[in-house]
Amino acid sequence: MSSSINSEMLSYQNLQVNYTDIEHAYRKLQGVAYSTPVFTSATVNKLTQCQVYFKCENFQRAGAFKFRGAYNALAQLSHQESQQGVITFSSGNHAQACALAGQLLSVQTTILMPEDAPAVKQAATCGYGGNVIFYDRHTVNREELGREIAHEKGLKLIPPYNHPHIVAGQGTAAMELIQEVGPLDRLYVPCGGGGLLSGSAIAAKALSPNCRVVGVEPEKADDATRSFQTQTLQTVENPDTVADGARTPCLGTVTFPLVLHYVDAMQTVSEESILKWMLFIWERLKVVVEPTGALAAAAVLEQGAIQPHQRVGVILSGGNVDLAALSTLFATR
Known part of the structure; x- marks a missing residue:
């Protein structure tokens, strides 16, 4: 395509x-x-x-x-954005990076991860304090889901690369x-x-x-x-x-x-x-x-x-x- x-x-x-x-x-x-x-x-x-x-x-x-980009992005949020939190989508490395950056900067992070993401990456993301939401990558468009949740909850969307x-x-x-x-x-x-x-x-x-x-x-x-x-x-x-x-x-x-x-x-x-x-x-x-x-x-x-x-x-x-x-x-x- x-x-x-x-x-x-x-x-x-x-x-x-x-x-x-x-x-x-x-x-x-x-x-x-x-x-x-x-x-x-x-x-x-x-x-x-x-x-x-x-x-x-x-x-x-x-x-x-991925930590480099995630931290740089979260460090440049406005005060209001930091208070409201961020959302992202990732199969693993950006998820972990955002969760850790959020932990260091006191920013709440919501992470969309595919159900079949490597278990080690799922565990680390949760361990860093990320609020993980799992989805089926075969049936769900993660970008659309991310935008929907960001709009509903007032979260800043931090995509894994297009930023x-x-x-x-x-x-x-x-x-x-x-x-x-x-x-x-x-x-x-x-x-x-x-x-x-x-x-x-x-x-x-x-x-x-x-x-x-x-x-x-x-x-x-x-x-x-x-x-x-x-x-x-x-x-x-x-x-x-x-x-x-x-x-x-x-x-x-x-x-x-x-x-x-x-x-x-x-x-x-x-x-x-x-x-x-x-x-x-x-x-x-x-x-x-x-x-x-x-x-x-x-x-x-x-x-x-x-x-x-x-x-x-x-x-x-x-x-x-x-x-x-x-x-x-x-x-x-």
Whole structure:
């Protein structure tokens, strides 16, 4: 499926986030978000013939990069909005991030989560104090439900990616990476709704102008790749991918223009590749990442040498693994 998008939306003048916004978000996050470590691996460098830097957002608060955007968005609420509370929808990582940010900022959070969201993410969201409402993702449109409840209860809707403050917060991950390791030739970023990808691309182009930014999706959830190739917003309905963080239906009105303007390429990886390289990262880097968190690494490791001796950044976006579910999955393969 596809939907048309006004060509005016794609113009530079209508881009809703710039590097100044990311710098502002970075200041908001100082002393709150973790400056996550950057790992390297001699084995990976040998396999790829490149110098690869892994930005380990699996060590971020709530276990994923999502905390950056959620906290930045909630920290900029008006007093009245903070008092009334917020609502969001998420399969897990943004849910946890919003719940934790709300706990830290004394903002009540209502979270719409699919019934089949990973149990570990459900438990963490509740543990951070989120008021969780479950829904059937096969029969319910989460965006419509979120808008309905927000209107009924007077809550501020904070979507998981289609929001300028979310994008700006996510961009601080790539900002930190490049500030630490220096200019990159390539940066690989997982893509669901495009918040992390667009924010990272903005930061990369500001700090390392010659860096080629590549977004990575599962083959089964390739809406952003098709959107990028056609320059027309494409959608996907409940894709059956192990990378649950990439099950978003489409890029957003905020993220789509940013992706088209700042991102250089999109590519996809198979389910087999996601699981293969996720386990490789566990075993060789001794780092636990979830399937979505391994998307960008899978793209780099699967294709081998991009161009020898390049400096390559890879964002490991999260580490909230449902071990019981993965054990069952591996047993059936």
